[in-house]
Amino acid sequence: MSEAIMGRKCLFPWCKSSNGFHMFPRDAARARLWLRAVGWPSTTDTSKLYVCSKHFSRESFENWRMVDFGLVDYQCKLRLAIDAVPSPEDFSILSEASTSSACIQLPLSRDVSCQTDPLETHTVGTQLSLKTLLPHFRSEGVQANVSCKDFGVGMSNADHLGLSSTPVKRPRLDLDEQLEDDALEHSSLEEALKGQDSTSLDSSLKSADSSTPTHNSKKFIVYESCIMELFNVCPVCTRACDVRTQRLGTFLSVKQWCPRCTFTRHWNSQPVIGSVPSGNLHLSAAVYLSGASFIQIEKVFKAMKLQLFRYETFQRHARAFIEPAVIHHWKATQDVNLQSLSQEEKVIVGGDMRADSPAHSAKYGSYATMDLRTNTVVDIQLVQSNEVGGSCHMEKEGLKRSLALLESRGVNLDCIVTDRHPQVQKFLRERNITHYYDVWHMAKGISKKLEAISKQKDCEKLKKWMKSIISHIYWTAASSTSEPQRIAKWTTILNHVRDVHTHEDPLYPKCEHVIRKTTDKSKWLQADTLAFYKLEKLLTKKRTLKDVAKLSPHHQTSSLEAFRAVILRFAPKNVVFPFIGRLCRLYLAAMHYNENADRPQAETEEGVPLFKISFPKSRKEECRVKPQKTQPTFGYVADTMDLIFEKVFVNPVPYTDALLAIPVPEDLSP
Structure with a gap:
């Protein structure tokens, strides 16, 4: 058995090591074997020759596994085997087990009668993760390494179970997929799983940066059998x-204990912040912020046998951390929008209410106010029916609250565009606020009435004129500058359907289109027919003319209708939510819409714009071509997630106080 000598020079002149030396054996036969292995003459005097540990392979040492697992530090020795032979090649057990190329510092002497070395640790790279064998460790180390890796023990788990240690070749589909792990971006999965030694695997499988926040680190689905292979x-x-x-x-949480050598280890699959596993809170936040349903997620987890917490835990996370963060984030973004609006001279806003159920049986009504110039939702008011004495009064109450907020922030309104709700009309008239009607709402009402008339006897010709009449509504609103001019242009449709294109009203005496002669006289209506009589009665009613005069000439509420479609994703009408829960989901819908409403049109790699075909319900049995937009972004989710883990969880008091300050109405039924 060799002895370790300090302060000697290695027999290899190119070796720069200055410690960890082994003297040549006293046995002459073994000394000649060493000399022959390194290429020196057999007559060389070996009394002053030494070889450092760098020139022995790992199999040359009896306790190399102790080094490989970090259980040998600078105070411990490597024991050479009886048949160990040096080699001029740089095997370097230290470079295989450590991230540096320096040799181990060995003590001056050792007790040769000792059977085992003391189990002390040393900061060297191992096949296990950093600090895995210590009481406190990082879970990413175990999850980042492939489960089939050779841990360097005498008998692998596969051998212990009577299985082959050769890894099974992955299907071609897995091999063709590009690895997303930055540590393996230059090597394929096949190379990582084949017969590589521990050195190459350790160099390619690097642990995550400790500076990365816990909720931003990557996660993986790990099977229980693969985890147990490690323990x-x-x-x-x-x-x-x-x-x-x-x-x-x-x-x-896994606790491992060896009854033979009393080795113990405690491993957690995810960090624990406070007393809450970060993965549980992260999953709850991801489900909530993405607008998904926990019930549906639970079904997916059960189908895949993934472990999941109960719905009560999800609700507790939502009340304590998620909902306070959502409210705070929305208020912060709303303050920025209102500050920007207060600096403009005139602001054109649109308003509309969405009920959680049809007819007059709605419990909640959410009134959204939007800046129509920038297509941005600036305020959402949630009203419960018992606050205002019935669901028919919720829209007016929501508008009042929104206008009060805008006035308190110094926003100067030019006009407001809404539908034709009677209570809203009266309220804005009393407040002397310029009020316009959305054209789509009026066109929708007239088209329904025209369709009903066209189904009656002797009125079938009206069906051919329905599209023209609806288009005439939009043209009247867009081309007129005053209320009398809108009425004059609107009533000319009665002359146009009779092939008369000159009119008595001086505000619009003649049609602007090119007059063409037609040989088909059957398509024109006659003044003495039932169809023309009912059409004239519908289009010249007192209320119809009054509504036409107030059609919006510039902006419409179509953006609000698009926003209502986004709300369906976060707060479906067929799901019952508590007041705060529905309010937070409305805020999430508004943040998602504001971030993605004005996405540009998608293009190919050559710069060709992309389009898609849609089949809107309003156009029965017809399709239309629409520009295809780029993929939506979810920056608000990342910002809210950072807020939850970095601020709300650390000190939830100011955020929960803001949530508790929101007045929650009493339940409808005690």
Whole structure:
């Protein structure tokens, strides 16, 4: 057995090591074998020759596994085997087990009668993760390494179970997929899973940056059998261990104890912040912020046998952390929008209410106010029916609250565009606020009435004129500058359907289109027919003319209708939410819409704009071509997630106080 000598020079002149030396054997036959291996003459005097540990392969040492697992530090020795032979090639057990190329510092002497070395640790790279064998460690180390990797023990878990240690070749589909892990971006999955030694795997599988926040680190689906492969066998003595597990939702804790060498290890599948597993809170926040349903997510998890916490835990996370963060984030973005609007001279806003159920049985009514110039939702008011004495009064109350907020922030209104709700008309008239009607709402009402008339006897010709009449509504609103001019242009449709294109009203005496002669006289209506009589009665009613005079000449509420479609994703009408829960989902819908409403049109790599075909319900059995927009972004989700983990969880008091300050109406039924 060789002895370790300090302060000697290695026999290899190119070796720069200055410690960890082994003297030549006293046995002459073994000394000649060493000399022959390194290429020196057999007559060389070996009394002053030494070889450092760098020139021995790992198999040359009896306790190389102890080094490989970081259980040997600078105070411990490497024991050479009886048949160990140096080599001029740089095997370097230290470079295989450590991230540096320096040799281990060995002590001046050792007790040769000692059977085992003391189990002390050393900061060297191992096949296990950093600090895995210590009481406190990072879980990313275990999850980042492939489960089939050779841990360097005498008997692998596969051998212990009687299975082949050769990894099964992955299907071609897995091999063709590009790895997303930055540590393996230059090597394929096939190379990582084949017969590589531990050195190449350790160099390619790097642990995540410790500066990365916990909720931003990557996560993986890990099977229970793959996790147990890491703990069934003791990494020190390679014997079977006693393994106990505890689960809390998606969190798994594993305790390993070896009855032979008393080795112990405690591993957690995810960090624990305070007393809450970060993965559980992160999943709850991801489900809530993305507008998904926990019930549906639970079904997916059950189908895949993924472990999940209960719905009560999700509700507790929402009340304590998620909803306070959503409200705070919305208020912060709303303040920025209102500050920008207060600096403009005149602002054109649109308003519309969405009820959570049809007819007059709605419990909630959400009134949205939008800046029509920038297509931005600036305010949302949630009204419960028992606050105002019935669901028919919710729209007026929502508008009043929104206008009060805009006035308190110094926003100067030019006009407001809404539908033709009677209570809203009266309220804005009393407030002396310029009020315009949305053209789409009026066109929708007239088209329904025209369709009903066209189904009557002797009125079938009206069906051919429906599109023209609806187009005439939009043209009247867009081309007129005053209320009398809108009425004059609107009533000319009665002359136009009779092939008369000159009119008595001086505000619009003649049609602007090119007059063409037609040989088909059947398409024109006659003044003495039932169809023309009912059409004239519908289009010249007192209320119809009054509404035409107030059609919006510039902006419409179509953007608000698009926003209502976004709300369906976050707060469906067929799902019952509590007041704060529905309010937070409305805020999330508004943040999603504001971030993605004005996305540009998608293009190919050559710069060709992309289009898509849609089949809107308003155009029965017809399709239309629409520009295809780029993929939506979810920056508000990332910002809210950072707020939850970095601020709300650390000090939830100011955020929960803001949530508690929101007045919650009493339930409809006690």
